[in-house]
Amino acid sequence: MSNTSDVPSLRPHLDVATSLPELFRLVAADRPHAEAIHDDGRTLTYTELDTASDRLASRLTQQGVGHGDLVGLLLERSADIPVGILAVMKTGAAYVPLDPTYPRERLRYMVEDADVTTVIGNPEQATDRGLDKVTVLTPYDDGTSELTSPALELTGTDPAYVIYTSGSTGNPKGCVVTHHNVLSLLRGALPLFDVTADDRWALFHSFSFDVSVWEFWASMATGATAVTVPLRIAQSPAEFLGLLARQRVTVLGQVPSVFRSLAMAHEEAGHPELALRYLVFAGESVDLDVVSAFLKTYPGTAPTAVNMYGPTETTVYATHRILTQTDFDGTVRSPIGAGLPHLQLEIRDEDLRILPDGETGELLIAGTGVADGYLGRPELTAERFTTLESPEGPRRYYRTGDLARKLPDGSFEYLGRNDQQIKLRGYRIELGEVEAALRTHPTVKDAAVTVITTTAGATFFVACVVQAEGAPADPATELRRHAQTVLPRYMVPDRYQVVEALPLTGSGKLDRKALDVLASTRPARSARRSLGAS
Secondary structure, three states: OOOOOOOOOOHHHHHHOOOHHHHHHHHHHHOOOOEEEEEOOEEEEHHHHHHHHHHHHHHHHHOOOOOOOEEEEEOOOOOHHHHHHHHHHHOOOEEEEOOOOOOHHHHHHHHHHOOOOEEEEOHHHHHHOOOOOOEEEOOOOOOOOOOOOOOOOOOOOOEEEEEEEOOOOOOOEEEEEEHHHHHHHHHHHHHHOOOOOOOEEEEOOOOOOOHHHHHHHHHHHOOOEEEEOOHHHHOOHHHHHHHHHHOOOOEEEEOHHHHHHHHHHHHHOOOOOOOOOEEEEOOOOOOHHHHHHHHHOOOOOOOEEEEOOOOHHHOOOOEEEEOOHHHHHOOOOOEEEEEOOOEEEEEEOOOOOEOOOOOOEEEEEEEOOOOOEEOOOHHHHHHHEEEEEEOOEEEEEEEEEEEEEEOOOOOEEEEEEOOOEEEEOOEEEEHHHHHHHHHOOOOEEEEEEEEEEOOOOOEEEEEEEEEOOOOOOOOHHHHHHHHHHHOOHHHOOOEEEEOOOOOEOOOOOEOHHHHHHHHHOOOOHHHHHHHOOO
16 A cells, blocks of 8 residues: 555644544545544444534533533444544543443442443443443434534643553552643654555554554544454454455554564464554563564565553653664664653653663653543642653653663663553553452452563463462462452453462562562462463
8 A cells, every 4th residue: 555645634634623523523524535434344434423423422412411521431342432432522521431341340430430420332231331320322323313513612621531540559540631632642643654544544452541542543633544453353363464454454553462463373374465554562562573573574565663652641652663673683672762752751760860861760751741640539640740840940740650761872761660560461550459359359368460471472460379268279260250350351360379478578578579480480280270370
């Protein structure tokens, strides 16, 4: 597919838009009959997407939804999500992703915490998830009634969405991101990509993962086509590979651990021809060897591989680096690149003093991508979002909790976490939240979780459990079932290892290094079945 287009540049729309719905309407006016969404056999043009979201916005308004409200989206991966997102924003409200795969208790907690009273989704599914105290609207109506689109009164400071991330206290926390934050991301990052209205973007990720914000809005901002990836296909590397080929997808975002499976499927299929122009990695440290091997065996012109980094609190992405052979051959194992133009990145020590280049410290981020903070959590917001002196004067920073160092070329190397938060398969997980969930089971006296990587490169999330007296000899099945009732699937440990006691440091704290060794020590073969090993 060509990377040029007969369509005039849509950049002026991005420059003048003050909200995301305004940006979409400007693009839709220029691209009314172009394909906006391709969804598992059906398509929506920009006009059809605009009309469908207008109708849903009108129905939301009739339910009393308006400026400043939060609306839940309990939707499967499909065109329903873009329709729902646009509709909510057109009312002046913000959306809260409610992934249907999440357990009932977590969904109910999020709805109550965000004071959500209206949900877009399937009423039966909402009832099944325990959401029986909210008004539920289906994404589409019969189209026969006359509905008036609500008047749009939005500013850049209005919330666009609230995404819940793992919380160290045992409960998830909602991060409030504004229209201005997302527009700043698009203005800063899109010029770094040679993308046009001819491109086809994969909507691969769950809309509870903020990479989906980039996938959707970057495609819409450029008048391109967004190709939805149903969950059943996203979970099958072979089927997903087929979709990429059939739909001629040109821009694909991937979490490195997920990409490993796709690269393997591509190799097993004999390296079929694809239309990929960009591979964008984020969510965890990139596997340079896997990416290098994929590019070397890619038929025809290989796509440009880009590594990006960024927490939800700074609106999806904060850095950008095009990976080259120098990176593949070099000693920097996680090159995340330079900061995006709308952000300022600094490395500071424990006392929040700026460190010289090359020294390891905490990465702090300032700029127009920094979110409002955490919903209903003023103390936590004050702790993580702080105003500090900088060479340019006082600035509001987000403390990422990530360790990094600045390299001689001005880019950054990611070096891991400085607390008990991890990135696993693209999702950010507070270890304390998982441990707290496991301790609520009556047979668990204590628990600690960690991530191990085998010599073969496989990654496992392991729970080391101290059992109460009278606990069953086979705890794995029961503990996994229990975890699935209170935690999202991505936070449920893969393995459960019974230990007599958790390892402690001399000061009585959990010894995380010793825990890693303990979790890596596999039980005898005869006992593996009972411990849930694979």
